[in-house]
Amino acid sequence: MTKALSWARVKSPWLIHFNTGGCNGCDIELVAALTPRFDVERFGILLEGSPRHADILAVTGPVTLQVKDRLLRIYEQMPEPKYVVAIGTCAVSGAPFKDCYNVYGGVDKVLPVDVYIPGCPPKPEAIIDGIVKLIQKIKGEESRG
Amino acid sequence: MIKVPFGPQHPALKEPENFTFEIDGDIVVAVKPRIGYNHRGIEKAFEQRTYIQNLYLAERICGICSDAHTTCYTQAVESLLGVEAPPRARYIRVIVAELERIHSHSLWLGIAAHEIGFDTLFFYYWRDREVVMDLLESISGNRVHYAMNTIGGVRRDISPEKVSMIKKGLDFLEERMKRYIEMMKTDQTVLKRTEGVGVLKRRDAIDLCAVGPTLRASGVKNDVRADDPYAAYDEIPFNVVTHDGGDVLSRILVRCEEILESIEITRYALDHMPEGMTRVRVPMAVPPGETVSRVEAPRGELIHYAKSNGTARPERYKVRSPTLGNIPALCKMLIGCHVADIPIILAGIDPCFACMDRMTFIDLRNGDEWVWTMQELRRRYRND
Numbered sequence: 071m072t073k074a075l076s077w078a079r080v081k082s083p084w085l086i087h088f089n090t091g092g093c094n095g096c097d098i099e100l101v102a103a104l105t106p107r108f109d110v111e112r113f114g115i116l117l118e119g120s121p122r123h124a125d126i127l128a129v130t131g132p133v134t135l136q137v138k139d140r141l142l143r144i145y146e147q148m149p150e151p152k153y154v155v156a157i158g159t160c161a162v163s164g165a166p167f168k169d170c171y172n173v174y175g176g177v178d179k180v181l182p183v184d185v186y187i188p189g190c191p192p193k194p195e196a197i198i199d200g201i202v203k204l205i206q207k208i209k210g211e212e213s214r215g
Numbered sequence: 216m217i218k219v220p221f222g223p224q225h226p227a228l229k230e231p232e233n234f235t236f237e238i239d240g241d242i243v244v245a246v247k248p249r250i251g252y253n254h255r256g257i258e259k260a261f262e263q264r265t266y267i268q269n270l271y272l273a274e275r276i277c278g279i280c281s282d283a284h285t286t287c288y289t290q291a292v293e294s295l296l297g298v299e300a301p302p303r304a305r306y307i308r309v310i311v312a313e314l315e316r317i318h319s320h321s322l323w324l325g326i327a328a329h330e331i332g333f334d335t336l337f338f339y340y341w342r343d344r345e346v347v348m349d350l351l352e353s354i355s356g357n358r359v360h361y362a363m364n365t366i367g368g369v370r371r372d373i374s375p376e377k378v379s380m381i382k383k384g385l386d387f388l389e390e391r392m393k394r395y396i397e398m399m400k401t402d403q404t405v406l407k408r409t410e411g412v413g414v415l416k417r418r419d420a421i422d423l424c425a426v427g428p429t430l431r432a433s434g435v436k437n438d439v440r441a442d443d444p445y446a447a448y449d450e451i452p453f454n455v456v457t458h459d460g461g462d463v464l465s466r467i468l469v470r471c472e473e474i475l476e477s478i479e480i481t482r483y484a485l486d487h488m489p490e491g492m493t494r495v496r497v498p499m500a501v502p503p504g505e506t507v508s509r510v511e512a513p514r515g516e517l518i519h520y521a522k523s524n525g526t527a528r529p530e531r532y533k534v535r536s537p538t539l540g541n542i543p544a545l546c547k548m549l550i551g552c553h554v555a556d557i558p559i560i561l562a563g564i565d566p567c568f569a570c571m572d573r574m575t576f577i578d579l580r581n582g583d584e585w586v587w588t589m590q591e592l593r594r595r596y597r598n599d
């Protein structure tokens with residue numbers, strides 16, 4: 071059973087996207103990655119609306135004070151095992167909004183992050199590359215575990 | 216009466232924002248928007264950075280209308296400095312702004328198609344949008360933050376080879392767009408979901424200070440490009456597109472036709488671009504003074520206000536983005552609609568919360584409001 075589950079997870083990871091205060095640039099590029107030109111669905115990746123169905127949390131934006139609790143709540147609602155991808159320089163380190171009074175700066179200040187995709191914004195190709203790297207990481211874990 | 220929360224994490228919203236709907240049966244009777252999830256404190260950050268650094272910050276206010284924000288910012292600083300961008304730079308600004316409008320509107324059309332459950336159309340729009348994205352990338356080197364504007368002009372020129380490439384791309388887009396307009400006007404799926412939905416009457420639109428395509432879809436002819444021309448718009452002939460329906464269908468048609476208009480403007484600008492420099496040298500010191508600058512962003516009128524005290528950093532900076540102007544109108548449209556229509560009406564104003572969010576201090580016990588200085592804010596939130 072667990073074997074079947076992990077096989078399914080590697081073959082078809084479901085993604086949930088949450089903007090924690092970014093400028094929208096990264097979000098649009100993430101959506102663009104789903105559209106015909108780039109088409110992440112060929113890797114079995116599906117964008118999901120509900121955190122309870124998702125395996126991967128894709129975060130864009132520097133975490134703002136208001137949004138932090140929501141982010142944690144969404145993370146807690148996701149079933150184990152779960153992974154976090156930080157998309158864009160904002161989510162990686164908080165720049166260019168570093169030192170703004172309302173910003174924590176970087177998703178890793180509040181959540182453990184598995185893959186960082188820098189760029190402002192990263193191109194859809196880079197986002198796909200990052201997610202594929204995460205899939206490989208999951209594969210490695212599954213074969214060891 | 217039931218209260219339904221909507222967001223901040225919701226599949227219909229790409230950005231965190233919260234709305235509370237009061238619902239009677241299937242009809243919305245009251246709406247309470249709660250903005251602020253996306254507030255980063257950009258205006259204060261403006262005051263901490265130098266004028267050159269702020270260029271990059273202005274760009275990152277919004278990832279969809281990044282060029283509109285930098286245009287507005289550079290115009291404000293240029294007017295403080297008393298310099299003017301050279302003619303060629305002003306034409307290049309127009310070209311990039313219009314290409315950005317095409318990309319932003321096609322993006323929105325895709326989202327709108329998605330909200331009415333027409334995903335095939337969504338993919339068509341976004342596939343064609345990649346053509347504009349390629350043009351923008353080849354001009355500027357980036358797909359989202361173009362970094363084209365600088366104080367005193369633009370940073371990159373458009374070469375003759377690029378001109379012919381852009382024209383080819385525009386021809387393709389024009390043909391596609393004409394087909395889509397035909398389709399939007401006749402397709403039953405689209406008509407059933409958008410005709411007569413989310414109506415905003417002309418009077419209400421004016422009273423509630425709606426802006427941009429939302430206002431123009433209610434039959435009001437208002438466009439900063441025509442009313443208060445900036446860059447090279449005073450030298451370029453174009454029409455302000457309006458529709459009288461006031462519903463979501465009109466908003467769709469206004470944006471579709473604006474894309475055609477933008478294609479024409481870009482063509483004209485490419486043909487009539489004067490030769491010459493693309494930027495002028497500007498003095499480093501910004502004299503004291505204050506100024507307001509306006510730009511027609513893809514979503515409507517964008518206002519920047521700058522106050523300088525003669526130092527290397529602005530003393531006060533203020534951004535009024537178009538979405539904020541549209542929120543009261545949005546609440547009006549939502550009242551009386553069906554629950555199932557909420558996503559498309561919400562999406563109908565083309566909301567961009569990233570540029571809009573702001574905050575205020577309120578003491579919940581007695582309702583007092585006040586203003587804090589930067590030091591107080593930092594002490595409170597960062598413990599330093």
Ligand code: SF4
Nearest residue numbers: 092093095158159160
């Ligand atoms: S990394 Fe850049 S593009 Fe992405 S959200 Fe931040 S500012 Fe916007």
